[in-house]
Amino acid sequence: MAKTISEIAEATGYSRTTITMVLSGRASQYRISARAQKIIQAYVDEHGVTINQTARNLKTKRSQTVGFIVPDIANAFFAHVTAHLEGLCRAEGLVLVTTSSLEDPETEKRAIDSLLARGVDGLVLAPCAPRPPEPSRKRGRNTPLILIDRAYPEDQAPVISSNHQVSAHLVTREMIAAGASRIAFLCGHPDNPSIQDRIEGFRKAVVEAGLSDEDVQLLSAPEDSAEAGHAMMGQLMSAAGRAPPAILCSSLLVLEGALKRMKGELGAVPRDVIIGTFDYDGLLEFLPNKVFVVQQDEEAMARAVFDLLLQQMSGQKAIKPGRTILETQLVHLG
Amino acid sequence: MAKTISEIAEATGYSRTTITMVLSGRASQYRISARAQKIIQAYVDEHGVTINQTARNLKTKRSQTVGFIVPDIANAFFAHVTAHLEGLCRAEGLVLVTTSSLEDPETEKRAIDSLLARGVDGLVLAPCAPRPPEPSRKRGRNTPLILIDRAYPEDQAPVISSNHQVSAHLVTREMIAAGASRIAFLCGHPDNPSIQDRIEGFRKAVVEAGLSDEDVQLLSAPEDSAEAGHAMMGQLMSAAGRAPPAILCSSLLVLEGALKRMKGELGAVPRDVIIGTFDYDGLLEFLPNKVFVVQQDEEAMARAVFDLLLQQMSGQKAIKPGRTILETQLVHLG
DNA sequence: GTGAAAGCGCTAACAC
């Protein structure tokens, strides 16, 4: 239905150059006659246009495209960041191409290469592994790169993340203040630097509260999943012979698994277990327990990422590999 | 770091053609000498390659890219379908480009045009509005199109969706069997054909169970959100002066809003309210209520979509605008 | 005011 530039040129009798000029809004700059503009505009209004972006990209060496690599798009946190980032991109005429690395460094690397080969104008990466020393920047095309969520010490690009350490510290402190005399932290994926930050915050809070070593437990599992949470809770319960009075979970999936284990062994989740968790779910509110939730601000994160990215894409500033830390919100439910 | 074809040609002393042939694995077909292959392969192994996909796409008129338009990527159902679809695409060397329409037909149309202009080889659409009579198929490039989730009667492309009618019928029947003598269906977005199917299934079940008109209520709100659920539950409670004995919600968001209203007005969600809902959330299991959940099979949906898409992309079959209906699972919790 | 022409980096038919 919609016409290509050549088709419009042929139909209106003008050259491709002229069509391009009026379509790109530079008609007056190139002194295209009002008459020509009107004829072309009328034709376009009637038939529509479709510019072959591939040809355009090849010529201009830009693609109006931003790549986004997340560990897992099915993870609610990343899905929300994606939604916000996509909205910001759309408003600037950019297309966001999101892809998952599945926490696999090899897949992540392939995704980076694939997006770079496709000529994305910018790349946002929630890394599942430390950056390779020499980032895959091909043929001098110095694609802007922003990292989010996880800060590896050796990162050579700007990083934007939530304040994992402080939020873990706060949530732990609140749980203790709410009566948690013993507390267990169930972590998925402990080599992830965000989790390490959380562990540090947790440790600090329990030390400050004067909890003794036997009142504090730190469990971890190699992956972030309900199964991992289920297994860790199993460990905890078989060691203590009962449900722990308070659990902090590194993710909703881990929490889900942990709750499932308690329900499985005890018939129900004891109402007096104090729960702390990272990332919000609308149904948390209806658990009968006391629940403390660390909520990241996905919208602020998307905005911070996008601002930095636009800056770099317009080449305004040199790339400075600093870290931007976003505050989180602690919500108390039930 | 990685080299372009021209760079490899220059460095190895072979022509671009020769390089292309060995890189595309058609070396023997083009009778490239073993020696040349070895030299080129060695160079590539050391330095890496990066083929400019833009140039390649322009020449070949394919992009190894599939477009996917969903109402909202932050919706867990679509996020899961996306994750599965992306995995299938990756396995075939395709990149999935996902974008949200935000339930806005205008945004949806722009998204379609944008993806088509970028030359996607296939398009998957969860439509938020009936297809336009003349689909935006530009310049004869007859891009395969698959519709999912929602079937509009006038659709001219294959549709894959869950069995919304039957699942609503079943869940309603089970709720009634579990003791729901009165039941309310809270629907977001009632002009969505999936919701209409569900309403039909619901109606059928209440008629079959012999519920009288005053025992059945059907509420709807123009959007699918927690706010809508909150408002509908408000209506329900102020009319009856108490919590309804059973509610069926068209989505998790609506359920969340409805529960929040009950909690707000009564201090807590009454434990004896029987709950029915569409789409699963890991925390549903820990509500103290009886909960019936209709679970769609996102993986099966992704697979069905992908199979059809591949068929069409390889031109094996004529496009027949039929409907594929996937079965759902009814889960009883609590 | 408008158009001709070069060329973006690749592929593939064809020539040698």
Place this chain on the structure above:
DNA sequence: GTGTTAGCGCTTTCAC
């Protein structure tokens, strides 16, 4: 066996 060459559809400089 390997290289030459003609484009893919667009943008943009420069000539008229």
